[in-house]
Amino acid sequence: MNEDCASPSAEPPGRYSNLPLVDPCLANLPVSSNGKQVIGERTRLFRERFFPAVTDQEWNDWHWQLRNRVTDLRTLERFIRISEDERLAIEQHTGPLPVGITPYYASLLDEYNPLQPLRRTVVAVTDEHRRVPGEADDPLNEDHDSPVPGLVHRYPDRVLFLVTGFCSVYCRYCTRSRMVGNPGGEYRFNIKQWERALDYIAANPSIRDVLLSGGDPLTLVDSRLDWLLSRLRRIPHVEFLRIGTKVPTVLPQRITSGLTRMLRRYHPLWMSIHFTHPDELTPEVSQACQRLADAGIPLGSQTV
Structure with missing residues (x-):
């Protein structure tokens, strides 16, 4: 383990610090050689399939990503095979915490597997609507x-x-x-x-x-x-x-x-x-x- 890498759980120092300008933990992460925004192969294939008319410039514009978020069941069904449990959960949902998925993140979801961790992160299931004793709307009491x-x-x-x-x-x-x-x-x-x-x-x-x-x-x-x-x-x-x-x-x-x-x-x-x-x-x-x-x-x- 690189000893120069700060522990994620470490508290920031109490006084100003002379920190290195580049975190050694991330110094060797892959980036494009020309300085432009990269597009991974999986995401590129997704875009070619579902957004064939969208240019690299549009796809890499964060405003475009927000304008084209997945926010309803019908749109989500374009990208993944919705399970009956997911469908019921989305149809029953009201109030805050709506469906919201950027096209970029949708490109990472498994089309067929509802148990994929990334899919479970952003696609509702009916267990979300269950309430058990001791459960609170503000669990951290903020x-x-x-x-x-x-x-x-x-x-x-x-x-x-x-x-x-x-x-x-x-x-x-x-x-x-x-x-x-x-x-x-x-x-x-x-x-x-x-x-x-x-x-x-x-x-x-x-x-x-x-x-x-x-x-x-x-x-x-x-x-x-x-x-x-x-x-x-x-x-x-x-x-x-x-x-x-x-x-x-x-x-x-x-x-x-x-x-x-x-x-x-x-x-x-x-x-x-x-x-x-x-x-x-x-x-x-x-x-x-x-x-x-x-x-x-x-x-x-x-x-x-």
Whole structure:
């Protein structure tokens, strides 16, 4: 094991660190030689079959990926053979945590096997609707420790900042299923709510660590994420920032040179990437991780 690789469970240091600009754990990941966005062979075959008119440029545009997400049973049936259990689960679903799968991630799903781990991650089954004694809508009891909407302050020196309820892909095991993908209700995410959270952080000098989560922070456009990070960086006692995200594994096209240039202005900045299974480590994901590492961002793998 490379001793230079930080443990994914290690806490960020309490003071600024002289970190290497490239994480040695990711230095040898395969990327395209010409610097363009790579497309894995499996994904290319999927695209040629189901999106024959779509160009490389369109496919590699993260906005196109979001506009063309799988969000209903009829569309999903184009790509995989739906089991009766999956069909019933999707037809019965109401409320938050809807179906949401990027075309890229759909290309990784097994067409015939409903037990494939990646398919189980994003396609609902009827067990999802079962309730057992002791089960809670808020299993981590985050709402109890929320002094203002969208902010969780459980430990004295750090806060969890929920900046959006949107994800590019909705994982069926989500511990925040009560709020994600639901634009209404008590969980609203907007600039006014951000301002209340920022005011709270600024008023509590014991807070040195801010973890951005959601939803997925990297689904925000560059300008909005830049604004939020810059506001946090203006708070003197906030020493470092962290981002929890699954975007590099489900929407690697989002990791653009423009995004990484912006992120590197806010060091020290850590990123925990949500991996579910080794099959997610495709050429596209490897390239996305390489770009983040080259921007000097230490990456952790958070299996959730």
